[in-house]
Amino acid sequence: MVNVSTEYEKVAEPTRTQIMRATVAGTLGTTLEYYDYVIYGLATALIFNQLFYSDLPPAIGFIAGFATYAVGFIIRPVGGLILGAIGDRIGRKVIMVLTIVLMGAATFAIGLLPTYEQVGVIAPLLLIVCRMAQGFATGAELASASSLMVETAPRKHRGFVGSFVSFGTNSGNLLATVVWLLISMLPEEQLMSWGWRLPFLGSIVLTFLGLWIRKGVKESHIFESVAERQRKVSMGEVYRNFFKSGWRSFLVCFGLRIGEGGTSAIYQVFLVGYIATLPNQSQSMGATALLISSLFGIVAIPLIGILTDKVGRRRVFIVLAAIQLLFAFPGVMMIESGSTVAIIVAFLIASGVCVQGMYATESAYMVEMFGLKHRLTGVTASKELGGLTGAGIAPLVVAALLAAVGHWWVIAAYIAVLAAIGLVSAIISPEVKARDLTVDEDAM
Template sequence: MSAEPNPKDAISESLTVDRSTLRRASIAGMVGTTLENYDFVIYGTAAALVFNELFFPNLNPAIGVLASFATYGVGFVARPLGGLFFSHFGDRIGRKWVLVATLFLMGTATFVIGLLPTYGSVGVLAPVLLTLCRLLQGFGAGAEQAGGIVLLTESAPQNKRGRYASLVYVGAALGSVLGALVWVLVQLMPDDRVQSIGWRLVFLSSVLVTIAAYIFRRRLRESPVFEEAKSRGKIVERQKTPIGVAFRFGWRGIGRVFLLNIGAIAHSYFYQVFVANYIKNDLNMPGDVVPPMLLIGGVFAMGAAVSAGVLSDRFGRRPIYIVICAVLMLMPYPAFLLLHTQNVIIIGIVVVLGFIFAVEGTVGVQSAFLPELFGSRYRYAGVALGRETSAAVGGFGPFIAQGLLAATGSFVPVVIYLMVLIGIGLVTAIYAPETRGRDLLSEHDARHGDPAPTSH
């Protein structure tokens, strides 16, 4: 184990921590991903519980659920597009501008979903409008988490990057808790009221989260690493694009991020979304047991995110990520067996473990690991491109899992699918470089011999 960095908390060889900037960045990173995950959780829960009846009523139940999950998945298709668009500005203008813009885009799209007409009112136009809103959600989310973890990694003390950057995912877990809590409250209504007005209240409530997030973000400062890089002329020249520079010089890092995250994202949404549908529609359990489980899982997940980040500061990014991936390799088959007990407490334990390891454990390590893989000129673009392209594939996990289940009548193909994807992440982590403590002002990727972009 390498020696601890200087206790003066150097960000790099030449920068020191501004505690006020770090505190603001921590809060801003948390509240933004709170909104993002709030949006995704309330949508995923609606897709599992009500959207098949409200927007796809003419389809048989199994196909209706598939269609609901398909609209859920298209949000992930838009994520890399959002990452491409916003990372251009994030690496040139700064992280703060992007984080404010994406906040309003996601919040507006979610609020509008609560106003949409259903299939019974306007026919096929209803699912079309729903899909459009979902695309806008995903477009904004494509730069949100990448911006948050880059900002916090660049603002944190060198020996505590994992701890502080993981706060972004504490915010994500808090979003899960709030989303589940709102659904718990709405499901106190009679079923017909949930179908008519209750689900709308869930989505309209996003305006409160958006306003709260903006209040914290409006006073956000730029990261000291970005400001220092800018003063040294280490930002991408106007005649070039950060995306182009990232593809040319950071393609190894982009590939690593894609492979590290594809299995993590699939497992995350398996426990957040697919399990809810499975216990309701395949095990015929009451739908109102789902939100409390997601709420409890989110509470445990907040501690899991920080714990994973702290452990990665102590023992390194690679070993902790390898351990988490190995655990996830072993979980899917026992998880299905335990779900089939139809015991609420046992199923709750499965959901909690899923949230600890799959939903927040993986990203708790990734929070500092991914930004540290890239050079200073294209860090935002590299993280966003790698992470969101993998999300576009792994985010269809609930749809693919439901399709495999419908086609075979067995959960075994779903288990194999999940094991293969997390296996890819495990092998990638084994061969990835250790990045803990690297100088973030370096223009080189975190691998000896990778070229750096030349200055002009």
């Protein structure tokens, strides 16, 4: 294969309208994705163990619910590697359209499922199928959106534009939490019978809106500069290029994702349900703390994106991962205290600042780590394998550890380990904010 490299300055720059449309398209898609995942996580922690695993003891049903949650992460790397290689051959836009359709359809279907009481073991099996469909689509959603947005953005604003992927996930968190708080106001009988279905059925609105916007977005001008070459490349060759030259960049990005995604899942999924078990705390307290931290993120995310353009992705990520590491034990201790103020402050620092800040930094960081020949494959592999190892199993592992040990310190210890992995990965990585995205070579 001919190694073609185009000078970045010689590639036709997109118009401001094209940049804005790409940013909106990517942001809205990630909003839908995280709406789906946060709604599912909240329902897992508070509802699904009773509706789909009602024949199990409560503690086992709680763990079984998180096991189903983890299934979505297990299938995500499969979807990411398949769709990522396709996206490296035919473009990012096609994958963005496909993922939003699959993801929206799977989420809508969850709202139609029968419960265990109605159909027995078929109910959790159908839930797992829907979760797998969600995961397959989501496997390439974040990577395709961030790749198109960062490749479309001007070089000096790639961190800012890329941060809107995190803005989308934060908006999804916010929307899902608001919706869940509203339906939780229903009487328990109505909530458990039909109320829980509404957030899943309502996702169809976001799906159609996102599809309409994404169909009108232009392909990345950087990908278009090599589109003719890439369409002649087989998927096998994309994989061979990635495994041959992209493995160092992959390992760094894999570690970044573990540090961010794992701590995110513990706070945004596990601890939301855990707080409901604390003395003198309501079932909605965890969701309220998550809502407040998401509101904070609306301001924090673009500012962090701008900061990464000024001082670099690496420095910002190192600082945020270090804070998350040092705050692990104090943060969980504050939550364990049961104090409403302490819980909110802990979520603001750990989720609102550290998780969202690391995620905002990752978007441009990972895209810039990989060369053009296999960029989408590299980003999807990093995000999804790291997501599986970090976020996918974190709630399940922590639930099992807590059941075995019976003390909150295991939650804090697991957060500290995950944050340390992210910190070390950033320390050994190069700074990439000024890289030419048209070259075929990886950053490492």
